[in-house]
Amino acid sequence: MPLLKGQRFKCYNHGMLSEKMLAVFEKECRLEKIKKTLVGVSGGPDSLCLSDILYNSGYPVIIAHFNHRLRADSDEDARKVMHFANERNLPFVIGQGDVAETARAEKLSLEEAARKERYHFLFDQARVYEAQAVVVAHNAEDQVETVLMHFLRGAGLAGLKGMSIRTLSTEWNAEIPLVRPFLGIWRAEILEYIQEKKLDPVYDSSNQDTTFFRNRLRHDLIPYLTAYNPQVKEVIRRMSANLSGDFAIVEEAIEESWNKCITSIGPGFAAFSIPILQKMGRGYQRGILRKAVTCLRPNLRDIDFDVIEKGADFVQNPTRTGRIDLASHLKLFIEGKAIYLADENYEIPTSIWPQISTGEEIPLPKSGRVELGSSWSVEVEEFSLKDLSGEPWKEKNIQEAWVNARTVTGTLCLRTSRRGDRFQPFGMAGRSTLLSDFWINTHIPRRARRDWPLVCCSEGNSIVWVPGLRLAEPFRVTQDTSQVVHLTLYCGSLTGKLV
Amino acid sequence: MPLLKGQRFKCYNHGMLSEKMLAVFEKECRLEKIKKTLVGVSGGPDSLCLSDILYNSGYPVIIAHFNHRLRADSDEDARKVMHFANERNLPFVIGQGDVAETARAEKLSLEEAARKERYHFLFDQARVYEAQAVVVAHNAEDQVETVLMHFLRGAGLAGLKGMSIRTLSTEWNAEIPLVRPFLGIWRAEILEYIQEKKLDPVYDSSNQDTTFFRNRLRHDLIPYLTAYNPQVKEVIRRMSANLSGDFAIVEEAIEESWNKCITSIGPGFAAFSIPILQKMGRGYQRGILRKAVTCLRPNLRDIDFDVIEKGADFVQNPTRTGRIDLASHLKLFIEGKAIYLADENYEIPTSIWPQISTGEEIPLPKSGRVELGSSWSVEVEEFSLKDLSGEPWKEKNIQEAWVNARTVTGTLCLRTSRRGDRFQPFGMAGRSTLLSDFWINTHIPRRARRDWPLVCCSEGNSIVWVPGLRLAEPFRVTQDTSQVVHLTLYCGSLTGKLV
Numbered sequence: 001m002p003l004l005k006g007q008r009f010k011c012y013n014h015g016m017l018s019e020k021m022l023a024v025f026e027k028e029c030r031l032e033k034i035k036k037t038l039v040g041v042s043g044g045p046d047s048l049c050l051s052d053i054l055y056n057s058g059y060p061v062i063i064a065h066f067n068h069r070l071r072a073d074s075d076e077d078a079r080k081v082m083h084f085a086n087e088r089n090l091p092f093v094i095g096q097g098d099v100a101e102t103a104r105a106e107k108l109s110l111e112e113a114a115r116k117e118r119y120h121f122l123f124d125q126a127r128v129y130e131a132q133a134v135v136v137a138h139n140a141e142d143q144v145e146t147v148l149m150h151f152l153r154g155a156g157l158a159g160l161k162g163m164s165i166r167t168l169s170t171e172w173n174a175e176i177p178l179v180r181p182f183l184g185i186w187r188a189e190i191l192e193y194i195q196e197k198k199l200d201p202v203y204d205s206s207n208q209d210t211t212f213f214r215n216r217l218r219h220d221l222i223p224y225l226t227a228y229n230p231q232v233k234e235v236i237r238r239m240s241a242n243l244s245g246d247f248a249i250v251e252e253a254i255e256e257s258w259n260k261c262i263t264s265i266g267p268g269f270a271a272f273s274i275p276i277l278q279k280m281g282r283g284y285q286r287g288i289l290r291k292a293v294t295c296l297r298p299n300l301r302d303i304d305f306d307v308i309e310k311g312a313d314f315v316q317n318p319t320r321t322g323r324i325d326l327a328s329h330l331k332l333f334i335e336g337k338a339i340y341l342a343d344e345n346y347e348i349p350t351s352i353w354p355q356i357s358t359g360e361e362i363p364l365p366k367s368g369r370v371e372l373g374s375s376w377s378v379e380v381e382e383f384s385l386k387d388l389s390g391e392p393w394k395e396k397n398i399q400e401a402w403v404n405a406r407t408v409t410g411t412l413c414l415r416t417s418r419r420g421d422r423f424q425p426f427g428m429a430g431r432s433t434l435l436s437d438f439w440i441n442t443h444i445p446r447r448a449r450r451d452w453p454l455v456c457c458s459e460g461n462s463i464v465w466v467p468g469l470r471l472a473e474p475f476r477v478t479q480d481t482s483q484v485v486h487l488t489l490y491c492g493s494l495t496g497k498l499v
Numbered sequence: 500m501p502l503l504k505g506q507r508f509k510c511y512n513h514g515m516l517s518e519k520m521l522a523v524f525e526k527e528c529r530l531e532k533i534k535k536t537l538v539g540v541s542g543g544p545d546s547l548c549l550s551d552i553l554y555n556s557g558y559p560v561i562i563a564h565f566n567h568r569l570r571a572d573s574d575e576d577a578r579k580v581m582h583f584a585n586e587r588n589l590p591f592v593i594g595q596g597d598v599a600e601t602a603r604a605e606k607l608s609l610e611e612a613a614r615k616e617r618y619h620f621l622f623d624q625a626r627v628y629e630a631q632a633v634v635v636a637h638n639a640e641d642q643v644e645t646v647l648m649h650f651l652r653g654a655g656l657a658g659l660k661g662m663s664i665r666t667l668s669t670e671w672n673a674e675i676p677l678v679r680p681f682l683g684i685w686r687a688e689i690l691e692y693i694q695e696k697k698l699d700p701v702y703d704s705s706n707q708d709t710t711f712f713r714n715r716l717r718h719d720l721i722p723y724l725t726a727y728n729p730q731v732k733e734v735i736r737r738m739s740a741n742l743s744g745d746f747a748i749v750e751e752a753i754e755e756s757w758n759k760c761i762t763s764i765g766p767g768f769a770a771f772s773i774p775i776l777q778k779m780g781r782g783y784q785r786g787i788l789r790k791a792v793t794c795l796r797p798n799l800r801d802i803d804f805d806v807i808e809k810g811a812d813f814v815q816n817p818t819r820t821g822r823i824d825l826a827s828h829l830k831l832f833i834e835g836k837a838i839y840l841a842d843e844n845y846e847i848p849t850s851i852w853p854q855i856s857t858g859e860e861i862p863l864p865k866s867g868r869v870e871l872g873s874s875w876s877v878e879v880e881e882f883s884l885k886d887l888s889g890e891p892w893k894e895k896n897i898q899e900a901w902v903n904a905r906t907v908t909g910t911l912c913l914r915t916s917r918r919g920d921r922f923q924p925f926g927m928a929g930r931s932t933l934l935s936d937f938w939i940n941t942h943i944p945r946r947a948r949r950d951w952p953l954v955c956c957s958e959g960n961s962i963v964w965v966p967g968l969r970l971a972e973p974f975r976v977t978q979d980t981s982q983v984v985h986l987t988l989y990c991g992s993l994t995g996k997l998v
Contacts, residue, residue, distance in 0.1 A: 213727075
């Protein structure tokens with residue numbers, strides 16, 4: 001095997017390649033000899049060599065071949081692979097699918113369709129045979145081409161790091177990893193092994209597994225770049241190895257930051273604390289947005305740079321009323337202290353707030369609980385002050401109110417706000433303000449204000465308590481209070497602070 | 500200005516460029532209008548355009564020009580820049596140096612020497628004029644070329660992220676940042692501004708500021724890559740912007756991990772906890788090693804990938820006796836539970852351990868302290884057991900020993916170990932073992948064992964106590980003990996555990 005100009009690597013004999021692979025199988029791929037290993041074998045030199053080394057190293061190999069049926073001689077390829085398996089007495093599974101039909105039906109390129117069908121088959125079989133991993137034979141050249149392809153098409157760290165030597169992808173199977181032991185091995189070393197061991201691989205003249213773009217990279221761009229740096233392939237391989245490590249660090253850091261700033265997540269939305277998110281660097285903001293888009297659109301393969309930039313700009317300078325549309329029918333908007341990424345038709349349910357129907361007036365009992373709907377309720381109790389131990393009304397707990405019973409005119413009732421409603425917040429000296437002004441200083445979003453329940457006097461209609469937020473000053477417990485009404489806002493059995 | 504084939508960008512009129520730059524100056528460059536700003540001006544379109552916009556936006560600009568004297572018309576360039584400054588009534592400083600001579604003397608390429616002299620001049624002037632920053636006019640094309648150059652030569656995240664819009668470099672000045680507001684601006688937009696404002700830039704035909712390699716990239720590689728993706732320049736610019744954010748995350752994470760695993764650092768060495776370092780991912784190990792090399796070799800500009808890989812392999816599988824040589828006369832070796840990166844002639848000082856001269860025999864007083872050198876000392880006290888409160892000998896404190904006085908034959912003295920010394924460690928039943936076997940189970944490095952002080956009996960020579968490590972079983976306090984000798988090992992005024 002002559003060396004290509006500019007290539008530099010040590011030539012090992014096959015013994016040394018096998019030996020070198022032992023450590024890779026064990027440490028980097030984490031393959032165990034007591035478990036079955038399913039190898040995807042096209043019949044080409046790479047997969048044949050890898051299967052042979054795995055087999056000779058004592059791994060219980062299952063040979064899996066997918067017949068794409070894209071070439072006339074594909075049946076011949078399948079027979080060759082079967083022969084390889086039979087010679088070694090290895091289990092052999094074969095699958096086939098109408099790739100052309102899948103491509104048509106799912107509007108994929110032939111290559112995408114082939115990839116999809118092939119991996120589905122491999123992981124299906126791995127599951128059936130309880131294999132510890134699906135092993136494929138991508139080599140260092142494939143890695144370099146992948147990195148270059150990502151580089152030219154535009155990619156972040158995730159793309160520039162190239163393929164991973166061991167990875168779990170929910171796209172295929174959340175428990176069975178995809179393993180690529182040959183990522184650090186150059187093609188020449190594989191061909192040398194094939195020759196020395198007199199293996200008989202399939203040489204696919206049409207190269208149907210690789211796109212036109214990849215072929216151009218291999219036969220045109222890489223030789224061209226070699227003129228700039230004879231070591232360019234090795235340089236790119238190292239770069240991808242380095243970036244893999246950095247990628248793992250970034251992923252971990254983003255995960256940690258995500259947990260720090262996420263306030264809630266559910267079907268169709270994710271919400272983050274604006275102040276916490278804003279304090280983070282641009283890289284974190286981008287990473288968290290990207291992760292959020294991935295959560296909401298798990299099948300989206302490429303997230304556009306501009307989308308994330310637009311999102312990060314909005315995080316930095318959000319407008320309270322504004323919302324921006326991101327890709328894939330996602331919107332970004334503010335509510336309270338949170339920024340939401342959500343489906344474009346997602347509405348934050350008002351059931352997260354206490355709400356009653358507008359116009360309704362609900363009398364409160366002397367003692368008992370009134371259900372407001374959506375798990376919310378208000379409880380009323382009346383006490384003689386002398387029966388209470390301590391001075392509980394002095395505790396800061398906005399979920400409860402202690403009302404001086406004597407100040408209530410008529411009885412207590414619940415209603416929603418009316419035009420011109422006034423309110424004198426507890427602790428505020430002087431006269432009352434417009435209820436609409438009071439709302440502004442709360443974190444309650446506009447859309448929840450209209451149907452917010454207010455505790456009022458049935459006569460005179462004064463607002464006694466805005467549940468969950470503030471008691472009115474004139475109704476507070478004073479030194480000469482003898483009888484108190486205790487009001488509590490619940491959601492389910494909770495009386496915690498509103499978020 | 501005709502668009503080059505494959506280039507895509509919006510064409511702004513100069514009003515829009517100025518406007519766009521306002522936010523960049525303020526937010527990304529963090530330039531303040533109340534402080535002076537020094538701009539490095541070659542006289543080319545980029546630096547002239549940048550100076551003009553800064554000046555028109557109300558920044559107090561100082562125009563600084565460095566005359567490289569590499570071309571015949573360099574004096575003419577200087578005059579043009581001076582004219583530009585005079586027209587606007589701006590302070591103008593000029594510097595010059597014999598770049599060719601510097602290159603010869605310091606064995607640098609002409610370009611490296613020019614860069615060095617130029618930046619030294621700019622930062623010197625910035626310091627003198629108390630400028631808030633040195634501003635230079637690298638544009639988006641420069642950024643793309645820089646990234647490509649790093650990509651082809653092999654680079655990690657630090658290189659692939661390209662130049663930073665604002666950076667502090669200890670290479671020039673630890674307090675004055677280098678700022679590059681034009682990194683996101685394409686050349687065409689700058690040339691358009693120059694044309695509309697009828698500025699008169701220098702067009703350097705020899706392009707002495709750029710290397711041959713960079714010129715090849717500009718005129719050959721980039722047009723070639725454009726055939727693969729017409730957007731390739733924009734794609735690379737975005738990539739570098741993205742990677743900048745990721746780089747910041749990685750730097751922060753490495754800093755945090757560094758603090759978790761470093762055990763000591765001083766001139767010529769840095770030491771890290773092996774178990775902590777080993778638990779970290781490969782990316783962290785690489786990052787910490789790279790940072791350690793940078794600490795010990797601040798002037799090293801490129802750290803070879805292989806060096807770091809070799810180091811990380813050693814971290815993962817260190818040999819106790821082995822050491823490996825890294826680049827730049829650095830060695831990596833193990834001592835105790837720490838891995839050291841150090842100058843190749845660095846010796847860990849034995850003064851971190853208690854040591855006495857071999858052969859010496861030091862009598863211990865009945866009561867008092869014996870200095871061992873290097874701040875180490877041993878203190879002796881004698882008590883009647885009935886004068887002690889509690890049972891202090893039952894406390895686990897290996898810095899102290901409580902000896903049953905009756906078991907001591909003769910008096911106590913200090914000496915170093917002798918061939919065949921035996922020792923029965925406290926708590927170990929049966930007979931004594933060789934002292935040399937005892938050492939093996941300690942974390943004390945071999946080189947510190949020879950001169951380790953041992954407390955012995957002057958008659959019979961039995962070892963009573965290995966200070967800092969273990970009392971001998973026969974000398975322990977028992978039920979029938981009446982008189983005790985209390986021994987304490989100090990370093991300075993400390994009696995803490997040996998590390």
